[in-house]
Amino acid sequence: MKISVVTLFPELYKPFFSTSLVKRAQDAHIIDTHVYNLFSYAEPKQRIDGPTFGHGAGMVIKPEIIEKAVTDIQGQHGSAFKIFFSPRGKKLDQKLLGNLYKRMLEQEKDHLMLLPARYEGMDARIETEYADEIISIGDFVLMGGDVPAMVFIEGLLRFIPAIVGKSESVEQDSFSGPFVDYPEYTTPVMWKGHEVPELLRSGNHKAIADWRHQEVARESVLHHFEWVRGYPHVTPEQEHLIQKNIPAHYVVLMHSDVLVSQDKVNTKVGTTSVTSLDIHDIARSCTTYGIKNYFIVTPLIDQQVIVKTLLGFWQEGPGISYNNYRHEALSNVILETNLDNVIAQITQREGKVPVLIATAAKKGTHQRLINFFDQERVWSCERPVLIVLGTGRGLTPELIERCDYRLVPIEGFSSFNHLSVRSAAAVLFDRWLGKNPKRAL
Numbered sequence: 001m002k003i004s005v006v007t008l009f010p011e012l013y014k015p016f017f018s019t020s021l022v023k024r025a026q027d028a029h030i031i032d033t034h035v036y037n038l039f040s041y042a043e044p045k046q047r048i049d050g051p052t053f054g055h056g057a058g059m060v061i062k063p064e065i066i067e068k069a070v071t072d073i074q075g076q077h078g079s080a081f082k083i084f085f086s087p088r089g090k091k092l093d094q095k096l097l098g099n100l101y102k103r104m105l106e107q108e109k110d111h112l113m114l115l116p117a118r119y120e121g122m123d124a125r126i127e128t129e130y131a132d133e134i135i136s137i138g139d140f141v142l143m144g145g146d147v148p149a150m151v152f153i154e155g156l157l158r159f160i161p162a163i164v165g166k167s168e169s170v171e172q173d174s175f176s177g178p179f180v181d182y183p184e185y186t187t188p189v190m191w192k193g194h195e196v197p198e199l200l201r202s203g204n205h206k207a208i209a210d211w212r213h214q215e216v217a218r219e220s221v222l223h224h225f226e227w228v229r230g231y232p233h234v235t236p237e238q239e240h241l242i243q244k245n246i247p248a249h250y251v252v253l254m255h256s257d258v259l260v261s262q263d264k265v266n267t268k269v270g271t272t273s274v275t276s277l278d279i280h281d282i283a284r285s286c287t288t289y290g291i292k293n294y295f296i297v298t299p300l301i302d303q304q305v306i307v308k309t310l311l312g313f314w315q316e317g318p319g320i321s322y323n324n325y326r327h328e329a330l331s332n333v334i335l336e337t338n339l340d341n342v343i344a345q346i347t348q349r350e351g352k353v354p355v356l357i358a359t360a361a362k363k364g365t366h367q368r369l370i371n372f373f374d375q376e377r378v379w380s381c382e383r384p385v386l387i388v389l390g391t392g393r394g395l396t397p398e399l400i401e402r403c404d405y406r407l408v409p410i411e412g413f414s415s416f417n418h419l420s421v422r423s424a425a426a427v428l429f430d431r432w433l434g435k436n437p438k439r440a441l
């Protein structure tokens with residue numbers, strides 16, 4: 001593969017191209033690198049940049065300079081797959097790298113041209129005209145695109161057979177599938193009080209492979225859940241490992257310890273009535289997201305009778321044959337008289353007290369306010385999780401304070417925030433536990 005780079009700082013690439021695997025790939029004629037100075041495409045005294053149109057700070061690279069460079073370099077090495085770099089570009093990850101490598105092969109391009117910018121970037125028309133892809137290496141702004149270009153080269157070259165010694169190291173790379181790579185160890189066996197796991201020294205290949213399988217799933221779910229849930233193709237075995245490593249989740253819908261309307265403005269602590277819609281819909285959402293049980297808390301005897309009748313129909317009565325899916329979802333519903341009993345049941349079943357997450361439609365304070373990306377923080381406690389939902393005007397401030405965490409409200413870009421609890425439950429289960437496949441591989 002021919003790699004050409006058009007840059008304002010060619011000297012940056014000398015050490016890069018003459019070191020490590022990139023050098024070896026050149027020595028072995030697997031890649032052939034060429035670095036061009038963008039200034040060499042300007043006429044004497046011609047500037048390569050110009051002020052941006054409209055008010056704005058900084059200078060941008062002129063289109064005709066890039067045009068000259070592209071024409072000249074393609075004339076020498078053939079039509080190129082052209083990559084530009086910008087913080088506004090597509091976020092680089094292993095999937096995108098793999099996709100781009102595949103696209104190059106499909107287009108039978110063996111010439112990769114990288115065009116890192118400087119100043120405020122390039123005239124936008126250049127990218128429109130030439131870019132096969134515009135890449136960002138993260139949500140931050142660097143001085144220029146040269147480091148991103150080197151990052152891109154390092155990542156892409158790993159896909160080319162024979163550059164990295166063993167192809168299996170590439171296949172098992174972190175982010176090649178839904179999981180990160182497993183942790184690796186070498187001698188000494190004991191270092192600063194940390195021991196290499198005994199099993200890895202056992203020579204039992206099957207046991208080691210199993211351990212690695214478990215370990216990659218555990219690590220990935222805990223520390224890289226956004227990646228795991230975003231991976232588009234998980235095998236049933238991987239799905240099982242993911243499920244196993246998400247801590248047990250429970251949900252409780254409180255009809256006591258909630259605020260109820262006194263008049264249009266004021267609220268008081270009270271008790272609400274159970275609604276069958278909340279029982280059905282939240283049960284179905286819970287089962288969809290792998291939540292083990294859905295507790296309905298009401299201290300009122302007459303309300304308990306209603307819930308028991310409904311649950312009896314679906315859990316043991318004609319509901320089983322009437323709609324088996326509904327039966328399956330409603331089998332996970334448990335009636336309780338207060339929150340302490342719910343906590344006690346979960347503690348008994350899981351052997352650990354659950355972490356309580358309060359939910360509220362209103363913005364509010366809490367010592368531990370979390371958002372929908374804080375799974376790692378909660379899950380690293382290695383305890384079951386109980387999501388606490390309110391009815392009426394929401395959970396009382398005392399109950400919210402009692403919880404270990406308070407989740408930020410679900411909000412749209414509007415001033416209206418009056419979701420029903422069953423709608424809010426579905427949205428928040430999805431944001432907290434749901435799959436969220438990104439682009440296809």
Ligand SMILES: C[S@@+](CC[C@H](N)C(=O)[O-])C[C@H]1O[C@@H](n2cnc3c(N)ncnc32)[C@H](O)[C@@H]1O
Nearest residue numbers: 085086117120121136137140141142144145148
């Ligand atoms: C100073 S930056 C221009 C920043 C520009 N004002 C913006 O916010 O998008 C100059 C050049 O550095 C490169 N660059 C900076 N940060 C980058 C990032 N996170 N990913 C890829 N390229 C980046 C791009 O080539 C960019 O045009």
